[in-house]
Amino acid sequence: xxxxxxxxxxxxxxxxxxxxxxxxxxxxxxxxxxxxxxxxxxxxxxxxxxxxxxxxxxxxxxxxxxxxxxxxxxxxxxxxxxxxxxxxxxxxxxxxxxxxxxxxxxxxxxxxxxxxxxxxxxxxxxxxxxxxxxxxxxxxxxxxxxxxxxxxxxxxxxxxxxxxxxxxxxxxxxxxxxxxxxxxxxxxxxxxxxxxxxxxxxxxxxxxxxxxxxxxxxxxxxxxxxxxxxxxxxxxxxxxxxxxxxxxxxxxxxxxxxxxxxxxxxxxxxxxxxxxxxxxxxxxxxxxxxxxxxxxxxxxxxxxxxxxxxxxxxxxxxxxxxxxxxxxxxxxxxxxxxxxxxxxxxxxxxxxxxxxxxxxxxxxxxxxxxxxxxxxxxxxxxxxxxxxxxxxxxxxxxxxxxxxxxxxxxxxxxxxxxxxxxxx
Numbered sequence: 029x030x031x032x033x034x035x036x037x038x039x040x041x042x043x044x045x046x047x048x049x050x051x052x053x054x055x056x057x058x059x060x061x062x063x064x065x066x067x068x069x070x071x072x073x074x075x076x077x078x079x080x081x082x083x084x085x086x087x088x089x090x091x092x093x094x095x096x097x098x099x100x101x102x103x104x105x106x107x108x109x110x111x112x113x114x115x116x117x118x119x120x121x122x123x124x125x126x127x128x129x130x131x132x133x134x135x136x137x138x139x140x141x142x143x144x145x146x147x148x149x150x151x152x153x154x155x156x157x158x159x160x161x162x163x164x165x166x167x168x169x170x171x172x173x174x175x176x177x178x179x180x181x182x183x184x185x186x187x188x189x190x191x192x193x194x195x196x197x198x199x200x201x202x203x204x205x206x207x208x209x210x211x212x213x214x215x216x217x218x219x220x221x222x223x224x225x226x227x228x229x230x231x232x233x234x235x236x237x238x239x240x241x242x243x244x245x246x247x248x249x250x251x252x253x254x255x256x257x258x259x260x261x262x263x264x265x266x267x268x269x270x271x272x273x274x275x276x277x278x279x280x281x282x283x284x285x286x287x288x289x290x291x292x293x294x295x296x297x298x299x300x301x302x303x304x305x306x307x308x309x310x311x312x313x314x315x316x317x318x319x320x321x322x323x324x325x326x327x328x329x330x331x332x333x334x335x336x337x338x339x340x341x342x343x344x345x346x347x348x349x350x351x352x353x354x355x356x357x358x359x360x361x362x363x364x365x366x367x368x369x370x371x372x373x374x375x376x377x378x379x380x381x382x383x384x385x386x387x388x389x390x391x392x393x394x395x396x397x398x399x400x401x402x403x404x405x406x407x408x409x410x411x412x413x414x415x416x417x418x419x420x421x422x423x424x425x426x427x428x429x430x431x432x433x434x435x436x437x438x439x440x441x442x443x444x445x446x447x448x449x450x451x452x
Contacts, residue, residue, distance in 0.1 A: 036174060041165040044223035048114065049158060049178060050185045051217035055121065055210055056147060057189030059128050060090065061297070062197040062206045063140045065290050068279050069198060071137045081421060082137065087276035088417030089141050093148035094410030098155065099243035100236070102403020105157040106396060107234040110164070110227035117154045118218035124150055125214045129207030132197075155406045160399040163390045164227045171387045172319055176312040179383055180305040187301035194294040231396040244407060250397060251404030257392050260385045261405045263324065265412040266444045267382045270331055272413045273420060273437050274300060274374070281430045286364065287348035291355045296371060303372040307379020314380075319387045323380055325449040328441060330377030335438035338370040342431035 036042040064083050105113060124146045131140040166174045192209070196202050237243040252258045278296040282288040307327070314323060343363050358364050393401045420433050 036166070036170065036177060040223065041225050042174065042177075044220055044225075045161065045165070046177060046181050047220040048118070048217055048224060050181045051213055051220060052118070052121070052151075052154065053182045053185035054189040055125070055213040055217065056151065057186045058193045058206065058213065059125070059147065059189075059210045060086075060144065061190040061193035061293075062132065062202075063144065063193075064279055065194050065293065066132070066135070066197050066203070067137050067140070068283065069290060071135055081424060082141075083279055084276055084417060084421045084424060086141060086144055087272055088414050088421070090144045090148040091272070091410050091413040091417065093145060094152040094155070094406050095244075095414065096240065097149055097152040098403040098406040098410065099240065099247045099400075100238060101153040101406075102156040102247055102400035103234060103236040103243065104153070105160055105399030105403070106231040107229055107236060108232075109229050110157045110161045110399075111221070111224040112226075113157050114154070114161075114224060115218065115221045117150060117157070118214070118221045120150050120153075121147075122211070122214040122218060125210045128210055132203040132207045135203070152406060152410075156399040156403040159386065159390060159402045160230075161224075161227050163398065164395070165225060168319075168391060171391055172315055172383065173312050175383050175386045175390075176308045179308040179379060179386075183301045183304040183308075183379075187298050190297040190301075191294045194290045194297070198290060230398065234396075247400050247404040248407060251401050251408070254392060256388060257401060260388045260392075261401075261408055263385045263444065264382060264389070264405055265408045266441070267378055267385070268409045269412045269416045270335075270374070270378060270437055270441065271304075273416055273433060274371070276417065277420065277430050277433060280424075281367075283352070285342055285430050286358060286361075286367070287350075287353055288358045289352040289354055292353070292358050295355055295358070295368070299368050299371045300375045303375025304379040307376035308383050309379075310376070311380045311383040315384065319384065319391050322384075324384060325381075325445055327377040327379075327381030328445045330380075331374055332438045332441045332445065334370045334373040334377065335434045335441070338367060338374070339431040339435035339438065341366045341370070342429070 037046070064086060067086070068083050124143065127146065128140075128143045131143050162174055162178070163171065193206060196205050196209070199205065237246070251261055275297070278300075279290075279293050282290070282292040282296060286292060311323065341363055389402065389405060390398065416437075419436070423433055423436070424430075
């Protein structure tokens with residue numbers, strides 16, 4: 029990265045934000061992945077539930093609150109001082125993690141899904157203020173680098189959180205360890221948020237509407253006013269369809285396609301996370317701080333290419349028998365290495381095109397509307413991801429293999445390559 033962006037790590041206007049976002053992403057994924065692994069490998073079988081469908085449904089349950097609450101969240105973020113709002117949201121995270129710890133200890137899958145819904149609600153209020161505060165503390169030529177650092181830090185946090193959740197939850201006493209861990213991370217995140225510099229309210233006279241339907245419609249119309257902004261929002265939404273599909277299906281890919289244990293789920297997640305971090309930092313180096321969609325279409329082409337290869341190279345579901353394979357046994361298989369390469373390449377391409385889209389969204393919006401437009405982005409993100417979760421659930425319910433879901437996403441992605449090319 030350029031020297032001018034690395035210095036942000038030493039500034040009070042950026043570092044507390046990064047730490048707060050990092051710990052929030054780590055905690056979300058620590059709890060979510062621990063819940064998924066616990067349900068898939070232990071609770072579902074004990075309760076006589078189809079774990080594959082429940083895990084896919086869990087992804088949709090977490091995303092649904094973004095559709096329900098983002099309009100209100102965007103209005104609040106435009107009306108109120110943003111650093112104080114972040115601290116209130118982090119306090120809510122502490123309360124939710126109390127319920128999360130109780131759910132893990134009790135081992136009730138449906139209660140855990142309810143906690144996932146609450147986590148999604150908390151994240152839906154965090155999203156608009158998280159991305160709208162960046163342009164207030166960063167210079168225009170720092171936005172690409174700042175977003176690259178945020179994206180890299182976020183996905184490293186996802187990596188650490190998912191690894192910890194996947195590995196710890198099945199230990200002896202793992203539910204207690206994870207339960208205490210999520211509470212600790214929530215408290216530390218709140219403490220970090222106390223050092224975020226104040227960001228004056230952008231539109232203090234805004235009248236907040238709590239009518240879900242009308243507020244959502246007005247924000248979506250605001251998002252669609254500018255063509256570059258709307259195309260960027262569509263592109264970001266599609267990125268999260270690809271990302272959410274990969275992340276939600278990794279447990280199923282490991283267990284049912286490669287007959288592997290939860291350690292391999294973590295390996296998939298690690299590979300994906302490193303790839304997105306590499307793609308994000310590569311994007312900043314290629315653009316040299318310039319806000320441009322120059323490489324977005326090329327990144328999207330790579331997504332289709334490597335998702336298609338992941339489908340093409342996947343083994344049949346009945347190729348392996350016996351005990352679930354651990355990482356060393358998994359890596360003895362040439363097909364495993366090809367799958368890892370495809371996951372890494374898809375993630376690099378995803379990181380390459382998502383960073384400039386966020387920077388365009390932030391730089392083309394005015395202060396008094398930015399949080400609401402980002403909320404509109406989150407609403408469309410949620411719509412896209414819920415629909416993709418439902419589509420994946422329907423495909424699995426009708427006997428589709430996990431790699432076939434990846435093929436469907438690769439084909440659908442071809443439509444967005446045209447959109448990204450026009451955005452250039």
